[in-house]
Amino acid sequence: MPRAVRKMARIFIQAYGHMLLQRFLVRLLTMLVTLFGVAIVVFVVIRVAPGDPIAMMLPPGASDDDIARLRALYGLDKSIVQQFFIWLGGVLHGDFGTSISLRQDVLGLVFDRLPATLELATVALLMAIAIGATAAILGARSRGTAVEAGIDIASGATLSIPDFLWGLMLILLFGVLVPVFDISGRVSPQLDLPFVTQFYLVESILRLRLDLTWDLLKHMLMPAVALALPLAAIIAQLLKQSLKEVLDLDYVVLARVKGFSETQVILREALKNAALPTLTLVGVQFTFLIGGTVIVERLFSYEGLGNMAIDAVINRDLPLIQGIVLVFALLFVLINLAVDMMYALLNPRLRHG
Amino acid sequence: MDEARIARRGLSPRLWLAGGWLLLAMLAAVFAPLIAPQDPLAQDLMLERLPPFWLDGAEPGYWLGTDSLGRDLLSRLIFGGRIAFIVAFAAATSACLLGSALGLIAGYFGGWADRIISRVVDVWMAFPPVLFAILLVAVLGTGLSSVILAIAIIDWTRFCRVIRAEAMSQARMDYIESARIAGYGRIGIMLREVLPNVLPSVVALLSLEMGIAVIVEAILSFVSLSISTDDPTWGSIIAEGRLSIHQAWWVLVFPLITLILTVLSFSQFGEALKARFDPVLR
Numbered sequence: 001m002p003r004a005v006r007k008m009a010r011i012f013i014q015a016y017g018h019m020l021l022q023r024f025l026v027r028l029l030t031m032l033v034t035l036f037g038v039a040i041v042v043f044v045v046i047r048v049a050p051g052d053p054i055a056m057m058l059p060p061g062a063s064d065d066d067i068a069r070l071r072a073l074y075g076l077d078k079s080i081v082q083q084f085f086i087w088l089g090g091v092l093h094g095d096f097g098t099s100i101s102l103r104q105d106v107l108g109l110v111f112d113r114l115p116a117t118l119e120l121a122t123v124a125l126l127m128a129i130a131i132g133a134t135a136a137i138l139g140a141r142s143r144g145t146a147v148e149a150g151i152d153i154a155s156g157a158t159l160s161i162p163d164f165l166w167g168l169m170l171i172l173l174f175g176v177l178v179p180v181f182d183i184s185g186r187v188s189p190q191l192d193l194p195f196v197t198q199f200y201l202v203e204s205i206l207r208l209r210l211d212l213t214w215d216l217l218k219h220m221l222m223p224a225v226a227l228a229l230p231l232a233a234i235i236a237q238l239l240k241q242s243l244k245e246v247l248d249l250d251y252v253v254l255a256r257v258k259g260f261s262e263t264q265v266i267l268r269e270a271l272k273n274a275a276l277p278t279l280t281l282v283g284v285q286f287t288f289l290i291g292g293t294v295i296v297e298r299l300f301s302y303e304g305l306g307n308m309a310i311d312a313v314i315n316r317d318l319p320l321i322q323g324i325v326l327v328f329a330l331l332f333v334l335i336n337l338a339v340d341m342m343y344a345l346l347n348p349r350l351r352h353g
Numbered sequence: 354m355d356e357a358r359i360a361r362r363g364l365s366p367r368l369w370l371a372g373g374w375l376l377l378a379m380l381a382a383v384f385a386p387l388i389a390p391q392d393p394l395a396q397d398l399m400l401e402r403l404p405p406f407w408l409d410g411a412e413p414g415y416w417l418g419t420d421s422l423g424r425d426l427l428s429r430l431i432f433g434g435r436i437a438f439i440v441a442f443a444a445a446t447s448a449c450l451l452g453s454a455l456g457l458i459a460g461y462f463g464g465w466a467d468r469i470i471s472r473v474v475d476v477w478m479a480f481p482p483v484l485f486a487i488l489l490v491a492v493l494g495t496g497l498s499s500v501i502l503a504i505a506i507i508d509w510t511r512f513c514r515v516i517r518a519e520a521m522s523q524a525r526m527d528y529i530e531s532a533r534i535a536g537y538g539r540i541g542i543m544l545r546e547v548l549p550n551v552l553p554s555v556v557a558l559l560s561l562e563m564g565i566a567v568i569v570e571a572i573l574s575f576v577s578l579s580i581s582t583d584d585p586t587w588g589s590i591i592a593e594g595r596l597s598i599h600q601a602w603w604v605l606v607f608p609l610i611t612l613i614l615t616v617l618s619f620s621q622f623g624e625a626l627k628a629r630f631d632p633v634l635r
Contacts, residue, residue, distance in 0.1 A: 165568070
């Protein structure tokens with residue numbers, strides 16, 4: 001690290017580090033409380049499920065002795081509170097149990113599928129930001145004209161239609177009417193995959209196997225657009241609003257007087273200061289987007305975590321459901337924490353607070 | 354002319370269009386046995402995958418065509434509307450009552466009540482809603498009441514968050530103080546003064562939530578976890594359409610259009626009502 005950067009970092013940490021650390025610890029604590037709450041809810045929901053999980057694991061005709069032994073093995077003969085802490089202890093050690101339907105370690109199954117979902121969600125997020133920001137800048141540039149009104153109407157309608165319906169529309173348009181993209185799966189099954197991790201997209205780029213990248217993107221594009229559109233609409237609306245507010249401020253007027261064009265003014269001066277409220281919102285909305293992957297993956301037969309979750313529910317595979325829900329919850333609170341810290345770092349008012 | 358009046362004038366056609374579609378769809382659902390041209394469950398393999406009326410090979414009486422079992426699509430959509438609207442009203446109203454009550458308490462009373470309720474909302478927000486719904490229905494067992502209960506259990510937080518924030522800002526206003534000096538009790542003030550002022554937001558959210566409930570029901574029946582598989586629902590028709598998409602696109606297109614119109618109408622109707630009743634905008 002160059003010396004100047006190091007020096008700046010030191011000054012920064014001295015000035016704001018204490019406050020940030022405090023904020024971080026408070027948020028971390030809240031996050032842990034939330035996760036504990038999630039664990040309780042998941043545990044309770046699963047335990048009130050009618051139907052004996054042990055009976056489902058054993059072949060029909062098992063003796064009462066076998067049932068009792070298995071009950072003891074899984075701790076089901078203990079009180080519900082004891083059961084909860086035994087289960088929680090296991091979870092904290094990374095022991096999420098064994099999937100009933102797939103007969104494999106739950107954590108392993110979850111980690112196998114998580115990368116596919118993360119890649120899909122990230123591509124969708126990037127698309128949402130690109131589409132939303134473009135629309136916002138375009139709208140702010142031509143404020144008060146028919147273009148802005150058009151963007152308002154389009155974003156309003158886009159926002160009201162959920163990802164599930166966008167997915168279906170895309171399937172009809174680009175899967176059937178003009179079949180340009182693949183509408184099911186993550187990658188063409190006949191392809192030979194050299195990957196060692198489950199991050200296919202990242203790995204295909206790193207290995208410069210762009211043919212595989214293209215195939216992956218062709219599969220990913222439509223589910224990603226379905227997830228991205230509602231978020232893009234929200235970004236377009238909020239960012240445009242913030243941009244319009246900033247564009248009336250003195251320093252922007254000054255930039256305009258200096259002879260910058262309107263687009264230059266927006267990109268160089270206004271965007272930086274207008275982006276903060278949008279950034280916070282995008283963070284929260286990103287968790288909704290990830291939640292949306294559950295049904296969108298199903299719709300496109302994309303082999304991610306959400307698709308596996310629905311199979312797990314249909315098969316009443318309780319350990320697997322627990323594991324997936326907990327991993328989603330962990331992801332959600334981590335994103336919120338990250339957004340919160342980013343907000344604290346970027347917001348000048350908080351920085352001096 | 355002030356902005357609010359422009360906004361209101363601009364909103365009216367929206368209100369009429371959205372309200373018109375909802376009324377039409379609801380009437381069709383209520384009088385389904387009278388207007389559906391065919392029995393929605395009647396299968397006839399001689400009539401399988403008939404195209405809609407304007408295409409070659411269509412049969413009179415089967416306006417929107419038939420699915421792969423020869424069941425009339427229009428009749429199934431009309432009967433499916435029954436489930437959709439029952440779920441929309443029952444689930445959204447339950448979520449609204451629960452969420453608004455907790456939101457009012459948290460926002461107006463503050464303190465420990467607020468802290469506990471807000472913490473529970475945080476926990477709820479950490480669940481992916483669709484997965485949560487699927488899980489709850491799997492646990493509660495499929496059926497109409499399970500679907501309604503699941504949606505209410507999940508979506509009360511939407512109302513709670515908004516109403517809490519509104520009640521908080523109302524609680525700080527001068528008129529609340531005057532009411533207190535005038536001798537009203539805290540619960541009296543909450544119900545007489547705060548509640549009417551948060552009502553526009555509640556109404557808008559309620560309408561929006563009905564649209565969401567329709568979608569969630571469609572998603573649940575899409576993954577065949579809603580009500581019994583015999584009764585037609587919009588989601589089960591879509592699931593069928595997704596499977597036969599290359600042979601009979603109409604089985605997917607018509608329920609999709611129905612769902613989009615319904616969801617858009619619910620959200621636009623809510624927005625329009627909010628603009629009309631909002632004391633600030635008015």
